Amino acid sequence: MSLNSKNLIQILHAEWIGSKADVLIDNISIDSRSLQNGANTLFFALSGVNNDAHLYILDLIEKGVQNFVVRHVPEDCAGKANFLVVNDTVTALQQFAGYYRNLFHFPIIGLTGSNGKTIVKEWLNFLLSPDYNIIRSPKSYNSQVGVPLSVVAINEKHNLGIFEAGISTVDEMTKLENMIKPNIGVLTNIGSAHDEGFLNLVQKIDEKLLLFKESEVIIYQKNEVVDSCLSQFSAEYMVNSRVLFSWSFTDKKATVFILKKENKSESTVIQYQYKGEKFDLEIPFLDSASVENSITCLLVLLYLKYDSATIQGRMQLLYPVEMRLAVKNGVHNCSVIDDSYSSDFQSLKIALDFLESQKKNSKKTVILSDILQSGFSNEELYTKVAHLIAANKVSRIIGIGETISSFKEKFSNITTFQNTADFITHFESLAFANETILIKGARAFQFEEIVALLEEKTHETILEINLDSISHNLNFFKSKLGQKIKIMVMVKAFGYGNGGLEIAKLLEHHKVDYLGVAFADEGISLKNGGIKLPIMVLNPESTSFPSIIQYHLEPEIYSIKGLNSFLKIAQEKKLKEYPIHIKLDTGMHRLGFEENNLDELVATLKGNTTVRIQSILSHMATSDEAKHYDFANSQIQLFEKLSSKLMNELNVKPIRHILNTSGISNFPDAQYDMVRLGIGLYGVSNDAAEQKYLENVGTLKSVISQVRSIPAGDSVGYGRRFMAQKITKIATIPIGYADGISRLWGNEVGYVMIKNQKAPIVGSICMDMLMVNVTEIDCKEGDAVIIFGENPTVIEIAKALKTIPYEILTSISQRVKRVFFR
Incomplete structure (x- = not known):
């Protein structure tokens, strides 16, 4: 697309600050890290509670980007590029997408709902692609930022669009409607997702229907609540000859009535009635959600006047949609x-x-x-x-x-x-x-x-790590920080059992300030993996100091003996101002300099140019327990006293930090210069109210190896600790205590999830296997098993075993394959 400054000023209601009037734009970007940014990129500097892209504009200019939409021109960037100054860059991005959408006049299918949007979108793309050149939302790009990025990908050769719109509260859909402007509206399943953003179900449906203000047809599953909302909606937003194209299992007044549904071994056969005729359709799924999503696709095909033979031929080829990388x-x-x-x-x-x-x-x-x-x-x-x-x-x-x-x-x-x-x-x-x-x-x-x-090739037990959830949790805690507060993220203990290097890569992508590890070998592994972020080693042994220096790691120093050992090696290597971190003991009594050590510490460091105090830190013992908040505050006060003394006597201004995950939430006035985020990144909080805002990161999965039935009186496992009281169906799962599952979780204390049902663990957990009671569950060999994740959670398991979630997470053996996805 070729635009001039006058066009952009008018489209975005912007002030132009720049010299080049005509600009060639072929890429819209909001990600400063993307290698696709270049001279023909129009970069929208989005800013929010967690991040501000204005901070990266100078870097982008140095990489060749010349055109920016900003809220203000950074001082160090004036005169170096073209700037469009607006009140809000997200709004400007949406205005640009709305303008761009209006340049095209082919049909657009707009999808919204609680569940099934992405699946229906992908299936419609598959079903309609033989006849259309389709532009569709990539992945699940359905948000206030995702929709405009989807829309600006349209080009002149497309003749059908399929875009999804996702909202979480009121006053959001109108903005999405202005960018999508669908001719054909599709309302998928309305469920409980994002219920917290609405007063009730009616308000949620009313907001979603706003996507269809100018649609010629609305396709939906007929029920009383939706019909009532549609009646009011149609009265308010009248469109000539708008069609309500509905389907139902129970209401014969629906446009398409499902007469019957029968399950075969690997598929579902439905008979539907449309315009007085009956048709059979085989759908290659058994689960109800997939069947409903398939019927939604059926209605789109019927509305577009596809014949029954074509519908059957294409729909029997539908496939499960993988929605993640x-x-x-x-x-x-x-x-x-x-x-x-x-x-x-x-x-x-x-x-x-x-x-x-x-x-x-x-x-x-x-x-x-x-x-x-x-x-x-x-x-x-x-x-x-x-x-x-x-x-x-x-x-x-x-x-x-x-x-x-x-x-x-x-x-x-x-x-x-x-x-x-x-x-x-x-x-x-x-x-x-x-x-x-x-x-x-x-x-x-x-x-x-x-x-x-x-x-x-590994065994069938895997730990799935949701990288999007890690990003969400990081942003949640960043939103609690002051504007200039740095953040160190702990990736010790193999990323709390989740995988250190992969998570470190993501954190580096998010431009956190520091990574923290326990021992030098963890930091060396990250550096060998290509991590460039500074890495602090919290528990360095003196024997590891040469390696720490070799790999440019930064040691925590917590004793005079350790300091002298490091200084000796640093002097031998003729180092200058090597960064070290001074640990103070303010009451944890684990590691650190106490008040009576400070004079000797000052005397040792004064005038020393071999090392530089990069930070002063301490660790809180009770930041998560309200009954000990007085003690926690006394630690903060002592840290202020001791760190101030060090800074004054050594005439230094290092980074100071004392807060861990719980401290970030409970002691916001003690953020100092940096905080250390640990277990919270991985979706675990000690505060039940805060927990609901965090997303589960790790899901431990396996499969059923074998299913057998045993008679009353037979036992299961070592020691015969489970005795069947009746005919009992037992499933064996290939995971055991060598994989990190505590034996205390066995003997009907714990359970796994199979087909969304609880299967109690029976008998003792073995080294490589455990057995569960599946008498009431219709399951077979090869079916998926959830060991922990959304249910049961690691918090629930830890509570039952009288331990902490950290132990559950870090116990998972490295022989369990980690799979990372977005």
């Missing part, structure tokens, strides 16, 4: 990013940003299929893809498909194959090792076979 351990020290179910230009841009944020190895490889539905000619598309790959500094690209193979001359360092089978034949010769591999392919290419080849 997963990071998996690969063969030969590779890591694998699995995005093997879709291939379009917009989602490629997102996946490449994710590749950069999660790369474990400096070598980056992309395995890419032909790209479908770009809206560009092939010549233009693969030119853009080649530039995108080059901007993201991808080491090698492997193209699979006839089209990408025919444009291979546009890429450097590319190997191409005509199809997936051809790639698999040559797999060994490609010598994958020590690289981060993004696997990005259209579903037709069956790239899941490539994932299977590259994925490290």
Whole structure:
């Protein structure tokens, strides 16, 4: 898109500060970390309670970005770029998207609801793609920021749009409607998601219906509450000949009435009545949510006048939708990013940003299929893809498909194959090792076979780590901090059992200020993994000081003996102002200098130029217990006294920090210069009121290995600690105390979840297995099992075992494979 300053000023209601009147824009960005930012980027500097992109504008200018939408021009940036100054940059982004949307006049399907939006969107894309060139929301880009980023990806070759809109409270949907302006409205399942943002169900439905103010049709599942809301909505927002196109299992007045539903072994057969005729339709799912989402898709096809044969032929090919990017351990020290179910230009841009944020190895490889539905000619598309790959500094690209193979001359360092089978034949010769591999392919290419080849083979128990939840929890605690307060995040103990390097990569992407580890080897592992952030070692042993210096780690110093040991090595290596962190003991009585040590500490450090006090810290013993708040305040007061003495006598102004996770919430006046976030990042709080704002990070999963029935009187497990009182169905799960499951959780104290039902653990937990009672659960071998996550939570398990969540998390063995996803 080519825009001039006058256009932009009018569109955004902005003040122009700059010199270049005509600007060529081909990329809209809000992420300062993206390698796709360049001279033709229009960067919107969003700011909120957690972050302010204005802080990164100078860095972006140095990288070549010249056009910015800002609330103010940073002092050090004046005269160095073009600036559009607005009152609110989020509003400006939405105004730009609204303007851009109005340049196109093809049909738009708009989806909203509590559940099923993304799945219905992906299925409609699959069902309609043979007949349309579709632009759709990438992933779940349905928010106040996600929607405009989706809309500005439209181009002249598209002739159908499918966008989803998600809201969490009132007064949000009107902004999304102004950008999407759907002709066809689809209301998916209304459930309990985001209930806290609305007074009641009616208010929530009323707000969601605002997406359809100008729609010619609204497709929905008929029920009394929605019908009542629609009646009032239609009276308020009249559109000539608007159609209410409904379906129902029970109400014969619906446009499409479902006469019957029957389950087969792997599918569901429904009979539906439409315009007086009856039709059979086989849906390749058994669960009720998928069946309902399929029926929603059916109504869209019927409204678009597809015949029953075409509907049946396409819908029987529907597939489970994977809505996340997963990071998996690969063969030969590779890591694998699995995005093997879709291939379009917009989602490629997102996946490449994710590749950069999660790369474990400096070598980056992309395995890419032909790209479908770009809206560009092939010549233009693969030119853009080649530039995108080059901007993201991808080491090698492997193209699979006839089209990408025919444009291979546009890429450097590319190997191409005509199809997936051809790639698999040559797999060994490609010598994958020590690289981060993004696997990005259209579903037709069956790239899941490539994932299977590259994925490290381990047993079927995995710990899933939700990186989006980590980002959410980090932002939650950042929102509690003063504007200039730094944040150190603890990634010790293998990231509290969740995986240190992968989480450190994400935290570096979020530009936290420090990482904290317990021992030098943890910090060395992170540095070897490419982490550039400063890393503080909290419990360094004197024998590790040479390694700490070699890897540029920063030691906590807590005793005169330790200080002298470090100074001796630092002097031998002729170091100057090496950063160290002074630990004060204010009442924890674990590690640290006490008040009576301070004079000797001052005498040792005064005039010493070998080291520099980077920070002074202490640790609170009772920040989470209200009954001990007096003691906690006494620690803070003592820290103020002792740290001030050090600063005055040594004439230094280091970073000061004393607050841990609970302290951040309970002692906001003691934030000093930095806080240390630990267990809260991983979704655990000691405050029940605060816990509801945090998201679960880790879900420990396994599968059923075997199911058997035993008669009354038979026993299960070592020691015969469970005796069946009646015929009992027992399932064996391949996880045990060697994987970190406490034996105290056995013998019907604990449970696992199978098919959303509790299965009590019976008998003693074994080293590698545990057994559960599934008499009342319809399950089979291979079915999924949740050990902990949303239910049971690690908090619940810890309470039952009279311990703390830290112990549950950090006990999970490293032999359990970690899978990271967004």
